[in-house]
Amino acid sequence: QSALTQPASVSGSPGQSITISCTGTSSDVGGYNYVSWYQQYPGKVPKLMIYEVSNRPSGVSDRFSGSKSGNTASLTISGLQAEDEADYYCSSYTSSDTLVVFGGGTKLTVL
């Protein structure tokens, strides 16, 4: 059981917007602005898409955005494209001894 809770799957049609949630506690997501999101294609290396809740690294499309409310962070992908089909993981700093926690991952299917 992962420390952060994500839906196992989400889907959307090309051009639509989807949102992936990531729910934690006040010891991680709710207590710090250190939520990050990673995209992973099957058999490939995870790639940083969003850091510190809502910041995009250079080179990441502005169709990807992040936000947070209370103990839940969200990743929104607008203007869905076929290439967005991948697994997405959230992560957060935690004040527990674990230091870092990940969500269980969400499989995005573009219909």
Next chain:
Amino acid sequence: EVQLVESGGGLVKPGGSLRLSCAASGFTFSSYNMNWVRQAPGKGLEWVSSISSSSTYIYYADSVKGRFIISRDNAKNSLYLQMNSLRAEDTAVYYCVRAKISFGGIIVIRYFDYWGQGTLVPVSS
């Protein structure tokens, strides 16, 4: 260009040991916190261990505490993970990962910005 190249993976029997290495290049290795993150087949990501730039601060996931040892050699731009008393549940791809941190007496990992290609460690008899 930042590069992280893992090596040392391979089949090991339960109870056995293995040492993973990660060769870093393209950045000032001695200035960065480094980590190991693993991913079991078909499963999600799991943070394993973290080491500060000067090896002063070291952290482990509960699942590996007492069995794994993280270390680094800044002169060789290398990160290591000594894995002992391996179990079937340790079977995973192990990634060497660079982190951006904040420090105010304790390490706060802000995010992971560069990942290696990973090395597979199957634990099976």
